[in-house]
Amino acid sequence: MINTGSVMDFQTEMITEGNVKVLVPKLKAFVKSPSEYAPSKAPVFYNPVMELNRDFAVLAVQAFQRMVQREISICEPLSGCGIRGIRFANEVKGTKSVLMGDINRRAVKLANYNVRINGLDQRVTVRNEDANRLLANYAAPRARFDVVDIDPFGSPVLYLDSAVRALRHDSLLALTATDMAPLCGVHPKACLRKYGGKPLRTEYCHELAARLLAGCLAATAAKHDLGIDVIFSYSANHYVRVYATVKYGAKKADESIKNVGYILHCFNCLHRETAKELLFHEQSGKCKECNSNLSIAGPLWIGRIFDRQFCGLMEEVAKERKFELAGKIEKTLALIKNEAEAPITYYVTDKLCHKLNLAAPSVTKLIEDLRSSGFQACATHFTPKGIRTDASTMKIKKLLQEIADY
Numbered sequence: 001m002i003n004t005g006s007v008m009d010f011q012t013e014m015i016t017e018g019n020v021k022v023l024v025p026k027l028k029a030f031v032k033s034p035s036e037y038a039p040s041k042a043p044v045f046y047n048p049v050m051e052l053n054r055d056f057a058v059l060a061v062q063a064f065q066r067m068v069q070r071e072i073s074i075c076e077p078l079s080g081c082g083i084r085g086i087r088f089a090n091e092v093k094g095t096k097s098v099l100m101g102d103i104n105r106r107a108v109k110l111a112n113y114n115v116r117i118n119g120l121d122q123r124v125t126v127r128n129e130d131a132n133r134l135l136a137n138y139a140a141p142r143a144r145f146d147v148v149d150i151d152p153f154g155s156p157v158l159y160l161d162s163a164v165r166a167l168r169h170d171s172l173l174a175l176t177a178t179d180m181a182p183l184c185g186v187h188p189k190a191c192l193r194k195y196g197g198k199p200l201r202t203e204y205c206h207e208l209a210a211r212l213l214a215g216c217l218a219a220t221a222a223k224h225d226l227g228i229d230v231i232f233s234y235s236a237n238h239y240v241r242v243y244a245t246v247k248y249g250a251k252k253a254d255e256s257i258k259n260v261g262y263i264l265h266c267f268n269c270l271h272r273e274t275a276k277e278l279l280f281h282e283q284s285g286k287c288k289e290c291n292s293n294l295s296i297a298g299p300l301w302i303g304r305i306f307d308r309q310f311c312g313l314m315e316e317v318a319k320e321r322k323f324e325l326a327g328k329i330e331k332t333l334a335l336i337k338n339e340a341e342a343p344i345t346y347y348v349t350d351k352l353c354h355k356l357n358l359a360a361p362s363v364t365k366l367i368e369d370l371r372s373s374g375f376q377a378c379a380t381h382f383t384p385k386g387i388r389t390d391a392s393t394m395k396i397k398k399l400l401q402e403i404a405d406y
């Protein structure tokens with residue numbers, strides 16, 4: 001029996017997540033009303049709702065380790081109570097070392113305690129340091145990490161430069177962004193300021209959020225002659241997560257920058273298209289389906305945001321063990337694998353039907369009808385009402401009208 005009574009000077013409790021037991025702040029003790037966001041009221045950050053985020057992180061890092069087939073070093077410079085880094089060390093086979101850090105002294109004390117009770121002192125270190133300073137210490141060749149996981153409050157952009165500098169050739173970077181208001185176009189100025197791209201308040205804004213973050217990462221990496229490839233991304237519970245591999249070389253950087261462009265959206269008819277550059281569109285600026293003015297999102301990542309093979313590898317890893325959230329993990333991975341090679345941006349049936357003044361059919365029905373008309377069509381993990389298809393907006397609307405008339 002572990003005596004946790006006097007470890008910290010605030011109320012704590014022992015929880016189990018994945019294969020580890022960790023001491024965390026007793027969240028109930030820090031909220032005065034149910035509307036308060038408990039994780040940020042506690043003296044050390046811990047959010048139980050992010051279990052899925054950490055499960056996917058464990059899966060993605062294990063899948064990456066299998067892909068590269070070498071022992072890996074991991075850095076998690078914003079570690080809170082240490083649960084994520086401890087899970088990496090305990091659950092990802094082939095993990096050589098984990099370096100965690102946090103600017104909050106009490107977080108470091110708690111994380112150190114959690115490292116000890118999990119018997120990981122030999123492979124896990126925790127530093128009380130600013131994330132950028134910590135990463136900067138590992139920017140030299142041979143000191144760099146195989147994996148860096150940036151999981152901050154709000155935006156990860158403040159840490160992008162130091163994160164890419166601390167990554168070796170053929171490495172993995174994982175980013176969480178919780179600042180969905182800027183990324184989804186509620187605060188467009190903040191998005192432009194932070195991510196260097198313009199968002200749009202469209203029905204597929206969560207995909208745009210992942211693309212704005214990936215675009216910003218590609219631009220940052222390119223400054224250091226690094227190229228990125230986005231191999232997995234998703235959104236859940238008001239955050240977006242992007243996983244990208246990082247490779248060295250000016251040519252790799254040039255290649256990855258080619259995936260940065262624009263998405264043009266028509267708010268009148270919901271048509272959308274991508275553009276590598278804006279020269280032509282600046283002159284016309286008109287929707288080719290209804291001739292209304294097009295709105296522009298970007299610059300952002302217009303390349304793939306999921307790799308089907310990598311999703312398959314994550315599925316394999318997931319099947320080898322039991323997660324508390326196994327059902328959710330399995331369902332999300334299946335959806336992502338299925339949409340991995342589908343066209344960019346999704347339609348939302350309710351939004352289309354609202355324009356047409358029709359009741360929305362089931363997504364399954366619309367997908368079936370699109371497929372039997374010869375189009376590619378599939379669901380998306382981003383929303384249960386979403387479909388990806390290569391059919392034009394006009395064609396989808398025609399089909400919806402036919403379904404309603406039938």
Ligand SMILES: C[S@@+](CC[C@H](N)C(=O)[O-])C[C@H]1O[C@@H](n2cnc3c(N)ncnc32)[C@H](O)[C@@H]1O
Binds near residue numbers: 079082107
């Ligand atoms: C969202 S929490 C991390 C949660 C953790 N990754 C997990 O999975 O449970 C963000 C953490 O970053 C820490 N932090 C904030 N600014 C920092 C900085 N500049 N350098 C290092 N840590 C920082 C906070 O103290 C907090 O513990």
Ligand SMILES: [Zn+2]
Binds near residue numbers: 266270271287292
């Ligand atoms: Zn239009």
